[in-house]
Amino acid sequence: MDSLPIIDPHHHLFDLKTGKYPWLQGPMLERVFGDYSAIRTDYLIEHFLADIKDQNVVKSVHLQVEYDHNDPVAETRWLQGVADKHGYPHGIVAFADLASADVQAVLEAHCEFPNTRGIRQCLNFHRDPVKTFIDNPHLMSDSRWRRGYELLGRYGLSFDLQLYYTQMEEAAALARDFPDTLMVLNHTGMPVDRAPDEIEGWKKSMKLLASAPNVSCKISGLGMGDWKWTVDSIRPFVLHAIEAFGIERCMFASNFPVDKLFSSYNDVFNAFKRITADFSSHERQALFHDNALRVYRL
Numbered sequence: 001m002d003s004l005p006i007i008d009p010h011h012h013l014f015d016l017k018t019g020k021y022p023w024l025q026g027p028m029l030e031r032v033f034g035d036y037s038a039i040r041t042d043y044l045i046e047h048f049l050a051d052i053k054d055q056n057v058v059k060s061v062h063l064q065v066e067y068d069h070n071d072p073v074a075e076t077r078w079l080q081g082v083a084d085k086h087g088y089p090h091g092i093v094a095f096a097d098l099a100s101a102d103v104q105a106v107l108e109a110h111c112e113f114p115n116t117r118g119i120r121q122c123l124n125f126h127r128d129p130v131k132t133f134i135d136n137p138h139l140m141s142d143s144r145w146r147r148g149y150e151l152l153g154r155y156g157l158s159f160d161l162q163l164y165y166t167q168m169e170e171a172a173a174l175a176r177d178f179p180d181t182l183m184v185l186n187h188t189g190m191p192v193d194r195a196p197d198e199i200e201g202w203k204k205s206m207k208l209l210a211s212a213p214n215v216s217c218k219i220s221g222l223g224m225g226d227w228k229w230t231v232d233s234i235r236p237f238v239l240h241a242i243e244a245f246g247i248e249r250c251m252f253a254s255n256f257p258v259d260k261l262f263s264s265y266n267d268v269f270n271a272f273k274r275i276t277a278d279f280s281s282h283e284r285q286a287l288f289h290d291n292a293l294r295v296y297r298l
Contacts, residue, residue: 014065242287
């Protein structure tokens, strides 16, 4: 459609021959994104580069993909080796359990690798256990976890925030308590529940979270709530996220290969391009490239 320069700030890689990924190598789990048997195979940098070939993806950011939590630095070490050889990924968002006793040592180890930019610990808690990732519904208010979160600022790390709209009030309070730590909301706030009252709750919560100026939003992952999505079906979610956070705090991302379960790479980015076709060139440059460049310090 056009050759906009793109930074993809949310994708994954995995090497099942040498890495440890319990959810991909062990028994199939029930997950919010449904049957994921199609991606229980290697997704290497070569596969990613093949997927992006028709889009002008100039840089990318890798998000931790639930590598063995007992050795999260191994994932970062492998990714840095990939980046040193291939150039991609340019940024790495690693895993750390912020409530663990050794969190400082883990953060220091991640920071030994030059592409490390931030930390993600998935915080999704939902009344449906299939959609739940953690045991503690209020981890963001836990004093021990918050001590770990406070360390992010010391090491110049951002935090990738993955949760549901029902948790956004607590997240907004966390963002305000640590105003110098950049927070990046994952997957458009994961509006996976599509009943009208749920969508209304998501809209209000997105605006509440956006009221904290240090929070940005990655618009991605919308296939998780609508496996047969179309441009028109995701358009309201994309536009509301941009309305809530503003042009300067939103960025488009692929969530590949998870979203490969629902669509091709071209489908995802061409949809974003069509939805923003009437935006100014400056606004599109910000959404597809500049904001990710700034937020992830690329």
